[in-house]
Amino acid sequence: MTYGGTLTKMQTELGNPIQYYLVFENSFLNVNQLLGKEMEIVFDGFQCLNCGKSKKIFRQGFCYDCFYSSPAVGDWIMKPELSTAHLGIEDRDLAYEARVQLQPHVVYFASSSELKVGVTRNTQIPTRWIDQGAEQALAIVEVPNRYLAGITEVALKNHFADKTNWRKMLTNDVVSIDLLAEKTKVQHLLPSEVLDYFDINAFKATPLYYPVLEYPKKIASLSLDKTPNFKGILTGIKGQYLIFEDGTVFNIRSNEGYKVRILV
Template identity: 65%
Template structure:
């Protein structure tokens, strides 16, 4: 079977095991059903996810012009502490920025390689954790806007990592740190403005299991722009990565905006 599509990040559903779906044409692929099957990926070109033009992708599925003009990729996306909509100050598009920034956000701890702190909109729990390949996650605070979440993350990352080692995550080399214990230790470092939002009665850990038959011992990252065609047997899916039998890994999200042909053999 063969499918043509412009790559977008895989959609997910948290069940006993994460279910993965990939948009293709006017349909979707249930990727869990493709485990142990041979898949060919063929690079055909680019299509910006913002303007829809066939222009080279710069970052995050956007062409150069859209990346530096679209409100959807302002600096506050990666650095929530730069959010200004709560002060009625525009970055690129105030209406859009208010719609995203002025809603409940969660600051959390996740265990994907080591313990890390992160920020996400409440509506993106647990999607954000799955996209990072976290095996466990726990919420710390729920704040009413992105700015408060950002300054909380900045304060906490002085005491805990804010990055995942993606290689260790894909190899399933996960630390055994206690998230509840880590949360309690970090409570004292919350900014004053965030302290009233500490989730004192929510110490629940979310555990996440991924559809992986075989974890790679070494990692070889697939660059479709250079190789153009790749074929391999799918052995697992974790985070936004496809894991293949020959230790090749493919980050779907990092290749958003690429037009590809997917052949299931």
């Protein structure tokens, strides 16, 4: 059977294990059903997720022009501390930025390779944690806008990692961490503007269970630009990665905007 269309990040459903779905324009695929089976990925071209044109993808599923013009990929996305909508100051499109920035955000701890700190909208929990391949996660503080979350993350980044080591995450080289114990250590590190939002008992740690039959010992990343046709047996799904029997891993998120056919 063949599924096809433009790749966007896999949709997920919390469960034991987490359920993963590839959603295309006219069809969808529950990827969990392919575990232990052979699948083929064929690269068919590009389609920008913003303008819809068949232009080469530059970053994050956007062509070059859209990446530097769309408000959906402003600098404040990757650096929340640069958010300015709370001041009424526009970056690219104030109406869009206000919708995204002026809503509750969570600063959290996650263990996906080692302990890391991150930021997400509260509506993206637990999706954000799943996308990062976290084994468990715990909210540190919930604040009313993206700016406050950003300055909190900056304060904590001086003491904790803010990036996931994707190789360790995919080989399951994960350190066991007591997230609540770590949370008890951070109150004195928080910006003064955020202290009123801190409550040690406000949240509980969330464990996450991934559909992985076997973790690889060594991994190699699949690039559709270099290998436009790949066939392998699927042995796991974690984060936004497909894991294959031969140690090949394919990051769906970093290939958004690529048009593919998937043969199963």
